[in-house]
Structure formats: C-alpha cells, structure tokens
Amino acid sequence: MAGLYIHIPFCHSKCSYCDFFSTPDRRRVDELLDTLVREFEMRRGEIEEDFETVYIGGGTPSIIPAEKLQRLCSRLPIGRAKEFTIEVNPEDVDVEAVSAWREIGVNRVSMGIQSFDDQELAAINRRHDSRRATEAIECLRRCGIDNISCDLIYGLPGQDMDSWQNSLEKLLSYKLPHMSAYCLSYEPGTALYARMTAGKITPTDDETLERMYGMLCDKTAEAGYEHYEISNFALPDMRSRHNSSYWTSSPYLGLGPGAHSFDGRVRRYNPSNLRAYIDGFPATIIDEENETERLNDKLITALRTADGLDLKELTQAQARRLKEETQGFIADGSMSLTPAGRLRISERAWFTSDAILRELIEV
Ligand code: SF4
Numbered sequence: 052m053a054g055l056y057i058h059i060p061f062c063h064s065k066c067s068y069c070d071f072f073s074t075p076d077r078r079r080v081d082e083l084l085d086t087l088v089r090e091f092e093m094r095r096g097e098i099e100e101d102f103e104t105v106y107i108g109g110g111t112p113s114i115i116p117a118e119k120l121q122r123l124c125s126r127l128p129i130g131r132a133k134e135f136t137i138e139v140n141p142e143d144v145d146v147e148a149v150s151a152w153r154e155i156g157v158n159r160v161s162m163g164i165q166s167f168d169d170q171e172l173a174a175i176n177r178r179h180d181s182r183r184a185t186e187a188i189e190c191l192r193r194c195g196i197d198n199i200s201c202d203l204i205y206g207l208p209g210q211d212m213d214s215w216q217n218s219l220e221k222l223l224s225y226k227l228p229h230m231s232a233y234c235l236s237y238e239p240g241t242a243l244y245a246r247m248t249a250g251k252i253t254p255t256d257d258e259t260l261e262r263m264y265g266m267l268c269d270k271t272a273e274a275g276y277e278h279y280e281i282s283n284f285a286l287p288d289m290r291s292r293h294n295s296s297y298w299t300s301s302p303y304l305g306l307g308p309g310a311h312s313f314d315g316r317v318r319r320y321n322p323s324n325l326r327a328y329i330d331g332f333p334a335t336i337i338d339e340e341n342e343t344e345r346l347n348d349k350l351i352t353a354l355r356t357a358d359g360l361d362l363k364e365l366t367q368a369q370a371r372r373l374k375e376e377t378q379g380f381i382a383d384g385s386m387s388l389t390p391a392g393r394l395r396i397s398e399r400a401w402f403t404s405d406a407i408l409r410e411l412i413e414v
Contacts, residue, residue, distance in 0.1 A: 052101055053103065055132075057108070058305065058308060059111070060083075060307065066175055067242035068204075080119065084115075088123065090306050103131075105135045111140050113139035113148065120155060138161045140163055141187035142179045144191060160199050161199075161231075164222065165204045166203065166210070168210070171208070174209055199228065200227065202233065203233075205267065216266060219267060229286070234263075260402075264402045279295075281404065301315075305320075319337050320335070354404065354408065359395030370392075376411055385399075385407060
C-alpha cells in the first residue's frame with residue numbers, strides 16, 4: 052500500500068528559521084490546485100493507487116480555503132486512506148475549518164506549535180501565541196480530531212532549560228498521541244542566520260542543546276511515549292504511518308512543487324519553485340540512483356529510527372562492510388546490532404548521529 056503526499060507551498064508569512072520553499076503570495080492558488088490534479092492524472096500509473104495514507108503538507112495547507120481543499124480532494128482517489136493528515140498552524144484552527152477538514156476525510160492533524168513561550172515565538176516570527184496554540188488543541192478535540200501531533204523546537208533564541216521544560220511539560224500534559232521535537236538549526240539564507248552572523252543572537256551552545264535533548268528523551272519516556280525516530284515520539288500504536296513509510300523506503304507519490312516520490316525503485320522530485328512547477332509542467336525530475344546512493348539513502352533514513360537498518364536487506368558485501376565499520380561504535384555503546392541483524396544507533400547517540408553517519412556513508 053502506498054502513500055500520497057500533496058505539497059501546498061503557501062504561508063501567511065515567513066518564520067525566521069525556515070528554509071523550506073514557501074511563499075506568502077497566494078494569487079496562483081487555483082492554478083496550483085489544478086496543476087496538482089493534472090500531475091496526478093499524468094503520473095497515476097507510477098504507483099499502486101490504493102493509498103493507505105494521505106498527507107497534505109507545506110507550507111501551511113490550512114491557509115487554503117476549505118471549499119478549495121474540498122474540491123481538490125474530490126478530484127483525487129483518497130477516500131480509502133486509513134490515515135489522512137493535514138499540517139496546520141494554530142491561527143487557522145477554528146470550528147468551521149476543522150469541520151471542513153473532517154468532511155474531506157482528514158483524521159489526523161499535525162500542528163506547528165514550536166514553543167509555549169510568547170517571547171520565544173515572537174523571536175522566530177511565529178504568528179500565534181501560546182494561548183492560541185492551547186485553544187487550537189482544544190478546538191481540534193472538541194471537533195472530534197483526537198489524532199493530533201504537535202511540533203516543538205529546542206535551542207530557540209532566548210530559550211533556557213527552564214523554558215524548554217515548561218514548553219515540553221505543557222505539551223505532554225495534553226497526552227497527545229504523537230509529538231515531534233526538532234533542534235533549531237541556523238540555515239544560510241534565513242532571517243535567523245542573518246541575525247546570527249550580524250552578532251544579534253548567539254546560538255545555544257552544544258552542551259545546553261544536548262541537555263535539552265536529554266530532557267526531551269527522559270520526559271517523553273516518563274510520559275509513555277516511544278521515541279521511534281530521531282525527532283518523533285508516539286504513544287503505543289500511534290506512530291505516523293505516512294512518515295514511517297519514508298523511513299522504511301515504502302512507495303509514495305508526491306505532488307506539487309518540491310515534492311519527492313519513490314515508486315520502490317526510482318526517486319523523482321519536482322522543482323521547489325511555484326512558477327517552474329506550474330508554467331513548466333510537467334517538470335518532474337528522475338533521480339537515477341546508483342547502488343551506492345541507494346545504500347546511503349537507506350543508511351540515512353533507517354538509522355534515524357528505533358527499528359534501525361535490517362542488514363538482510365543489503366548485499367552480503369555491504370552488510371560485511373557495515374559490520375566492520377561499526378565495531379567501534381558498537382563497542383562504545385553508540386550503536387548496537389541485534390541478534391536478528393538490525394543495526395541501530397542508540398537513543399542518546401542520535402543527538403550526534405550526523406558524525407556517525409559521515410563515517411558510514413560511502414562517497
Ligand atoms: S509556517 Fe512552516 S513552512 Fe511556513 S514559513 Fe513557517 S516554518 Fe516555514
């Protein structure tokens with residue numbers, strides 16, 4: 052069973068840390084929605100159409116008026132999806148919008164809260180405040196959406212251990228089925244990066260970030276969450292099915308600017324540019340991976356998960372090489388190899404997993 056991803060690249064404004072492709076200019080919404088349907092019609096043969104999961108991401112899909120979203124979904128075969136997620140921001144959540152999302156089949160909402168501290172939210176140019184985030188969670192539940200995932204960020208400007216603990220404990224108090232937590236990164240080209248290079252803000256030091264990560268692992272475990280991917284936590288049986296399919300190399304079809312697809316063999320991606328996507332249609336690029344690139348993809352995705360990498364999926368030569376190259380990491384406890392042949396990075400070592408992956412990736 053496959054997944055369907057639909058990318059909506061519009062946002063109300065730009066968050067200062069964000070380097071995703073998004074635009075506040077919504078003049079071409081209708082053209083985008085028509086092009087998404089055209090793209091689906093053209094590419095529907097690439098993948099089994101019985102979509103088990105649907106994910107409308109962005110950008111901020113909740114920015115799209117409900118009737119336009121309904122019209123888009125009525126033109127796509129998404130009726131049988133077991134998990135249908137939409138990404139939203141708190142400022143767009145009200146009874147009318149949630150009712151409309153439910154009507155099109157949405158049964159899971161992923162919401163970007165990032166922090167419950169209003170000064171931290173203002174520092175990264177988020178449009179909502181803590182009160183609005185709280186109201187949005189309550190509204191979703193009142194309207195019958197219980198499968199909610201919320202995002203937090205640690206390492207925000209002005210954030211210390213106490214305020215991180217407050218945000219984390221506040222989110223955990225809702226006992227949501229799922230949450231994600233990301234370490235802030237300063238990406239070139241973002242407003243945050245410019246402020247850092249101008250000396251106006253100092254990034255959180257590595258030691259504090261590691262303590263924040265440690266607190267995240269401890270508190271989510273105490274609250275009964277499974278840390279099943281480097282940034283993702285779920286109550287029992289509530290992992291994100293859609294995102295899990297990326298990490299297990301299952302097939303998915305991605306529609307829209309910047310969307311990626313994988314049919315089980317070949318990867319494809321669309322240009323991360325609205326004009327190129329609409330005016331240059333069809334502009335999907337085929338990424339012909341060689342064996343080394345395929346292995347590297349597997350390493351990067353599977354070793355981010357608690358399930359790890361099944362060495363039986365590799366050739367004998369690849370498995371042998373990895374066993375040799377991970378001996379040191381296994382000896383110091385940052386990796387493990389299960390009797391069933393699954394290679395894993397340990398939870399605490401995920402924080403520095405980039406360094407481990409650099410050693411294992413073939414160039
Ligand atoms: S809402 Fe999300 S996609 Fe849009 S600018 Fe903010 S972080 Fe980026």
